[in-house]
Amino acid sequence: MLIRKIFNNNVVLAAAEDENELILMGRGIAFQKKIGDLIDESKVDKKFFQGLSNKLYELLKDIPQHHLDLADEIIQNAKSQLSTKLSDYIYLTLTDHLDFAITRIQQGQILRNPLLWEIRKIYPKEYKIGLQAVRMVKEKLGVALPDDEAGSIALHLVNAQNGSQQMDKTIEITKMVQDILQIVKFHFGIDLDEVSINYSRFVVHLRFFAQRLLENQNNPHENNDLFEVVKDKYPNVYGCVEIINGYVKKATDISLSKSEMLYLMLHIHRVTDRTRN
Numbered sequence: 001m002l003i004r005k006i007f008n009n010n011v012v013l014a015a016a017e018d019e020n021e022l023i024l025m026g027r028g029i030a031f032q033k034k035i036g037d038l039i040d041e042s043k044v045d046k047k048f049f050q051g052l053s054n055k056l057y058e059l060l061k062d063i064p065q066h067h068l069d070l071a072d073e074i075i076q077n078a079k080s081q082l083s084t085k086l087s088d089y090i091y092l093t094l095t096d097h098l099d100f101a102i103t104r105i106q107q108g109q110i111l112r113n114p115l116l117w118e119i120r121k122i123y124p125k126e127y128k129i130g131l132q133a134v135r136m137v138k139e140k141l142g143v144a145l146p147d148d149e150a151g152s153i154a155l156h157l158v159n160a161q162n163g164s165q166q167m168d169k170t171i172e173i174t175k176m177v178q179d180i181l182q183i184v185k186f187h188f189g190i191d192l193d194e195v196s197i198n199y200s201r202f203v204v205h206l207r208f209f210a211q212r213l214l215e216n217q218n219n220p221h222e223n224n225d226l227f228e229v230v231k232d233k234y235p236n237v238y239g240c241v242e243i244i245n246g247y248v249k250k251a252t253d254i255s256l257s258k259s260e261m262l263y264l265m266l267h268i269h270r271v272t273d274r275t276r277n
Contacts, residue, residue, distance in 0.1 A: 001039045006030045008065045010072065013057060014039055023048040023056050025072070025091075048088065056092050063099040070140055071095035074133040078157055081129055090160035093167070097156060101149050102137065113148035115171065118178040119155060121194060122203055126154035162211065169214055176210040176251065177203065180244055187240040188272050202271045209260065213252050227258040230265050237269045 004021060005013035009031045014024050024039060025046040048056050060068060071094055079086060104111065113119070120127050130150030137143050159170040181203075185192060192199050231238045241264045245256045256264075 001041070003030065003033055003035050003037050003039060006033065006035065007060050008069060011060065011068065012039070020049075021053065021057075023053045023060075046088070046091070048091070052088060052092065056095075059092060059096055059099075063095065066141065067099045067102060068095060070136060071098045074098070074129075074136060074153070077132060077136075078126075078129045082125065082157065082161065084161040086157070086160040087162075090156065093159070094153065094156045097152060098133075098137075101145060101152070102141065102143050105143055105145055110146060111148065112146075113151040115155070115174055116148055116151040118174050119151040121181075122174060122177050122207070123154050123158055126157040127151060129157060130154040169211075172214055173207060173210040176213070177206045179247060179251075180206055180210075183243055183247060184240060184268055184272065187243060188236075190272060192271060196271075198271045202267045205263065205267050209264070213248060213254055216254070224258060227262045230262060230269075234265060234269050237265045237272070240268055241265050 001014040001016050001022075001024070003012050004015050007013070007030075009028055011023065011025050012030045012033075013021055015021055024044050025048075026043040027045070029039065029043045071091070075086070075090055075094060078090075127150060130153035131147070133153050134145045134147065134150045137145050155167065155170055155174070158174075159167055162170060162173075181192070192202075238261075241256075241261050244264060245261065249255055
């Protein structure tokens with residue numbers, strides 16, 4: 001593959017043998033290279049083909065090199081801390097967001113993140129990486145981003161883990177999870193132990209639960225016998241799940257299957273029982 005354009009030492013636009021253009025990423029891939037040189041393919045870490053490549057190319061033409069370098073450093077830091085694979089779209093979405101955020105702050109425009117509190121509670125690992133990213137921007141560029149941007153960066157990481165390009169769906173999932181947590185807290189009159197392993201498991205379950213609902217993949221499997229046993233054993237928990245079912249019906253026009261209600265009952269019993277005791 002031949003170099004068509006050099007964005008920085010780690011990112012180039014290249015032409016494959018079939019003359020199709022693609023963007024390549026890799027440490028030092030363009031070091032001491034010039035347009036027309038061959039690429040050392042052993043240094044290629046990422047290939048972006050047509051579609052994503054075209055969008056990324058348009059973005060890279062318009063942003064400063066140091067913004068691109070910083071976005072790549074943030075993504076590599078995130079990959080080292082998250083166990084879930086990130087969609088390649090993170091290179092497009094996070095780079096674009098970071099460039100826009102830095103430009104806004106430099107122009108004195110501060111936007112508040114209305115979901116910051118929810119993000120901190122529901123996605124603590126991603127939010128921590130977002131805070132690290134904010135510190136990196138301050139150290140390398142001297143630009144002080146607010147913590148709201150740490151929340152926005154966290155959402156981009158969550159979105160990339162879901163394999164989705166639709167940020168609005170990630171925001172819907174976040175709101176639904178928070179709403180259900182509030183229903184549980186209000187119904188039982190308790191504050192959940194947010195540092196416990198049971199709380200973390202419950203939140204993870206709710207994230208995938210909300211994602212299934214919003215993608216219209218409500219689990220249709222019915223486990224009637226066990227459902228009835230758990231319902232009779234934990235009537236207060238069942239009452240809470242009935243409230244959640246009403247909330248879900250209003251939000252999505254979907255009635256929960258007994259299987260979904262069963263798993264909710266088991267998770268809610270565990271997280272509330274351990275919290276009370």
